[in-house]
Amino acid sequence: MRPLGRxxxxxIEAEAPEEFVLPPTGRVSVVPQDYEGWxxxxxxxxxxxxxxxxxxxxxxxxxxxxxxxxxxxxxxxxLTFSLVGYKxxxxxxxxxxxxxxxxxxxxxASVEFWQSLVACGGxxxxxxxxCNGDQSARHRIAxx
Amino acid sequence: MRLDRTGKxxxxxxxxxxxxxxxxxxxxxxxxxxxxxxRLGSRQVRVKLSAxxxxxxxxxxxxxxxxxxxxxxxxxxxxxxxxxxxxLERILERLRKAAVKREIPSHLSIALTLSxxxxxxxxxVRAWLENECGADMARYAAEKALALKTIGYxxxxxxxxxxxxxxxxxxxxxCLMGERELDASFGxxxxxRN
Numbered sequence: 001m002r003p004l005g006r007x008x009x010x011x012i013e014a015e016a017p018e019e020f021v022l023p024p025t026g027r028v029s030v031v032p033q034d035y036e037g038w039x040x041x042x043x044x045x046x047x048x049x050x051x052x053x054x055x056x057x058x059x060x061x062x063x064x065x066x067x068x069x070x071x072x073x074x075x076x077x078x079l080t081f082s083l084v085g086y087k088x089x090x091x092x093x094x095x096x097x098x099x100x101x102x103x104x105x106x107x108x109a110s111v112e113f114w115q116s117l118v119a120c121g122g123x124x125x126x127x128x129x130x131c132n133g134d135q136s137a138r139h140r141i142a143x144x
Numbered sequence: 145m146r147l148d149r150t151g152k153x154x155x156x157x158x159x160x161x162x163x164x165x166x167x168x169x170x171x172x173x174x175x176x177x178x179x180x181x182x183r184l185g186s187r188q189v190r191v192k193l194s195a196x197x198x199x200x201x202x203x204x205x206x207x208x209x210x211x212x213x214x215x216x217x218x219x220x221x222x223x224x225x226x227x228x229x230x231x232l233e234r235i236l237e238r239l240r241k242a243a244v245k246r247e248i249p250s251h252l253s254i255a256l257t258l259s260x261x262x263x264x265x266x267x268x269v270r271a272w273l274e275n276e277c278g279a280d281m282a283r284y285a286a287e288k289a290l291a292l293k294t295i296g297y298x299x300x301x302x303x304x305x306x307x308x309x310x311x312x313x314x315x316x317x318x319c320l321m322g323e324r325e326l327d328a329s330f331g332x333x334x335x336x337r338n
Contacts, residue, residue, distance in 0.1 A: 008298045010237040012244055021302040023330035028308055032322045060320045069313050071321060 032058045037129035038074040040081060042116040049125070051116035053079060053109050057128065078102060078110040081126070090117065090124075153179045156273065171281040175205040175273060180256075184214045188257045193238055194250035199227050200235045201292065203285040205277040208256060209269070222269055223261040226276045228288065230260075233295050240296070304330040 007014045007021060014020055038057040041049040057074030072083040078097065082089040092114045097107070117124060158173040176199055180189045189210055199206035206227040214220040225231055238254055241247075264272050278284055308326045310316055318324040 007302075009296045010240050011298065012240050015244070023304060025330075026328055027325040028306070028319065028328045029325040030320050030322050032320070058321065060317045065313065065317075069317050071317055073321065 034058075036074075038081070039127040039129065040074075040113070041125045041127070042113060042120050043123045043125055044120050045123075050120055051109075051113045053113040055079065055081065057081070059128075076106055076110060078107060079113065083126075088124075153177060158274070161279075170279075173274065173277050173279065173281060175207060175277050176202055177207045177209050177273075179211065180208055181211045181213055182258070184212050184220050186212070186258065188255045190253040190255050192250055193235070193242065193252040193254050194248075196227065196235045196254055197239055197249055200232055203288050204281070205273075205284060205288075207273065207276070210256070210258065210261065212258075219266065222264040222266065223258045224264050224269070224272055224276075225256050225261045228276075228291070231256075232288075232291060236292070236296055306330055 007019050009019075035056040035058055038055040039052055040055065041052045044050050053076060055074040055076045057072060059070075059072040061070040061072070068085045070083075070085065072081075074081045077100065078093055080089075080091045080093065082091075092110070154177040156175050156177055160172040161169050164170070178191070178195060178199060180191055182189045189208075191208060196208075199208070208225040208227065210223040210225070211219045212221050212223060227235065235254060238252070239249065242249055242252055262272060307329050308316070308319075309329070310326060315324060315326060319326050
């Protein structure tokens with residue numbers, strides 16, 4: 001085995017200092033890219049879906065990480081959902097509608113969803129789509 | 145006019161693409177070309193290693209173009225060498241060995257075997273250069289810069305154990321959500337994989 005900290009190029013060991021393997025200094029940042037597909041449904045008192053909306057979500061729920069630190073968030077640019085521990089929060093980003101262009105279908109679906117959510121008393125169900133498209137495997141019902 | 149000592153006999157430039165706005169159009173296609181003529185029947189040409197280093201390290205496409213001269217002193221055909229991939233590796237390897245032996249690149253030469261180059265007729269030179277350069281000079285430069293840094297290394301780079309320092313667990317969660325950066329320190333590198 002060659003000495004620790006040296007690299008070889010074309011079979012020739014490093015001579016230049018910049019080629020020695022030295023620990024870098026740095027900071028760690030993460031850009032989440034693997035978004036989950038979320039389908040969120042408003043439920044009436046009998047558990048029947050009244051409206052739904054699809055969003056892109058991301059979740060941090062690691063084995064060994066206490067549940068109070070778990071976080072899930074999802075947005076479609078108009079609605080945002082946040083789950084922290086046992087607390088669920090839904091926001092309707094009305095101010096963003098004035099400044100950002102939005103797809104008309106998504107806008108209508110979001111407004112209908114919000115109206116149903118208010119009318120039905122804040123009962124909703126979150127279906128998270130797993131990698132093979134199965135939405136039934138993981139779901140969570142929240143009452144705002 | 146000053147004599148060019150770095151081997152770039154010609155800087156070949158194309159007109160900017162006219163389909164774009166002046167400020168948004170991409171960098172125009174451009175390449176470096178060194179001419180190295182030879183006689184019909186020759187099997188190889190020799191180029192100074194120092195000249196090939198200038199060409200190889202330039203992030204623009206670089207070529208050595210060999211007009212092959214016949215008995216009537218006319219160009220019979222051309223042989224083109226694109227200093228990328230195989231030839232870039234050859235040049236970097238020669239430079240590496242020269243550095244270890246404390247040799248001077250301008251005293252050394254590298255042989256280009258004509259049969260390994262691209263035989264071209266006069267009318268085909270322009271199209272070949274255009275094709276080899278591609279249309280995206282920024283991408284070409286990025287790929288060449290990466291190749292210059294990575295070609296020939298006998299490993300994939302070092303492995304480290306990273307230690308992240310946080311004040312609370314929520315900082316880790318926020319980092320994983322893409323909301324915060326964390327300080328990291330690295331231990332001594334692990335033995336490299338071959």
